[in-house]
Amino acid sequence: MSAPERIPPRSVTTDEPLADLLTHGELTVRGRIRDASNAALYCTVTQDGREATCVYKPVAGERPLWDFPDGTLAQREVAAYEVSEATGWGLIPPTVLREGPYGEGMVQLWIEASPEADLLALVDAEEPEPGWKAIGFAEVGDGKTALLVHADDERLRRLAVLDAVINNADRKGGHLLPTEDGRLYGIDHGVTFNTENKLRTLLWGWAGEPLTPEAIDALKGLQEALTAEGALAGRLSALITAAELDATRARVAVLLETGTHPEPSGEWPAIPWPPV
Numbered sequence: 001m002s003a004p005e006r007i008p009p010r011s012v013t014t015d016e017p018l019a020d021l022l023t024h025g026e027l028t029v030r031g032r033i034r035d036a037s038n039a040a041l042y043c044t045v046t047q048d049g050r051e052a053t054c055v056y057k058p059v060a061g062e063r064p065l066w067d068f069p070d071g072t073l074a075q076r077e078v079a080a081y082e083v084s085e086a087t088g089w090g091l092i093p094p095t096v097l098r099e100g101p102y103g104e105g106m107v108q109l110w111i112e113a114s115p116e117a118d119l120l121a122l123v124d125a126e127e128p129e130p131g132w133k134a135i136g137f138a139e140v141g142d143g144k145t146a147l148l149v150h151a152d153d154e155r156l157r158r159l160a161v162l163d164a165v166i167n168n169a170d171r172k173g174g175h176l177l178p179t180e181d182g183r184l185y186g187i188d189h190g191v192t193f194n195t196e197n198k199l200r201t202l203l204w205g206w207a208g209e210p211l212t213p214e215a216i217d218a219l220k221g222l223q224e225a226l227t228a229e230g231a232l233a234g235r236l237s238a239l240i241t242a243a244e245l246d247a248t249r250a251r252v253a254v255l256l257e258t259g260t261h262p263e264p265s266g267e268w269p270a271i272p273w274p275p276v
């Protein structure tokens with residue numbers, strides 16, 4: 001259980017032809033993803049001899065959520081991607097809004113995750129080992145508890161900052177996709193950008209700790225890009241409400257003022273259920 005090596009920030013998404021392929025390529029449904037809570041379709045997209053595998057989530061397949069009455073899951077998924085891009089960390093696979101066989105939806109590049117990467121673990125201990133961070137104690141049956149931990153991994157730490165900015169209400173283990181080439185992607189960002197604090201995540205290991213200098217730089221960049229004239233604000237205003245955009249600005253401001261990773265608001269850290 002050793003922490004992965006340092007991965008420099010890099011973005012696949014500056015790949016314009018890929019964005020073009022996802023947006024304009026011919027979308028063919030190959031199958032339905034069974035464990036999805038909303039309609040999620042496994043697809044290919046082809047154009048001029050290029051092909052990519054992707055997921056297509058049509059808006060028509062979204063189940064309404066009482067606490068997210070405005071906008072769509074698909075729009076928020078694209079908005080989350082735009083914020084990830086603006087950080088330069090490339091944490092979310094290229095995601096676009098487009099028409100498909102079941103109407104408008106989000107289309108996102110499919111990521112082959114490598115299953116052997118250790119990001120989460122349950123351990124029979126009071127304290128995490130070096131290289132790991134504590135999330136909290138979990139009941140594991142027979143009246144026993146175990147310590148839930150996540151890797152002390154700088155990619156996860158960036159994702160924790162991104163989640164705080166987008167107010168992610170559902171960062172679970174199955175939404176972390178580590179790849180063989182050492183990258184890490186987060187997926188499933190439909191429940192984000194609420195105006196109320198809904199941060200629900202496994203990545204509480206840095207709660208209350210100072211933000212890294214690179215996180216502060218990224219947040220300053222976001223603050224700039226979120227001003228009324230900023231490029232990110234322009235993109236987001238087509239995807240989320242004005243109140244949600246203001247709340248995003250406010251979350252960035254609070255992170256920069258406190259200079260620390262957010263802490264759980266209640267006695268127990270808010271973690272998604274099931275955690276994986």
Ligand SMILES: Nc1ncnc2c1ncn2[C@@H]1O[C@H](COP(=O)(O)OP(=O)(O)O)[C@@H](O)[C@H]1O
Nearest residue numbers: 033036037038040055093108109110111187188
């Ligand atoms: N971009 C992607 N790359 C690889 N696998 C994906 C991608 N998007 C979704 N999946 C797979 O499909 C499953 C369902 O997608 P998810 O985004 O969780 O949908 P839902 O919003 O319905 O929960 C995920 O748990 C994951 O296994």
Ligand SMILES: [Mg+2]
Nearest residue numbers: 036037175188
């Ligand atoms: Mg999901």
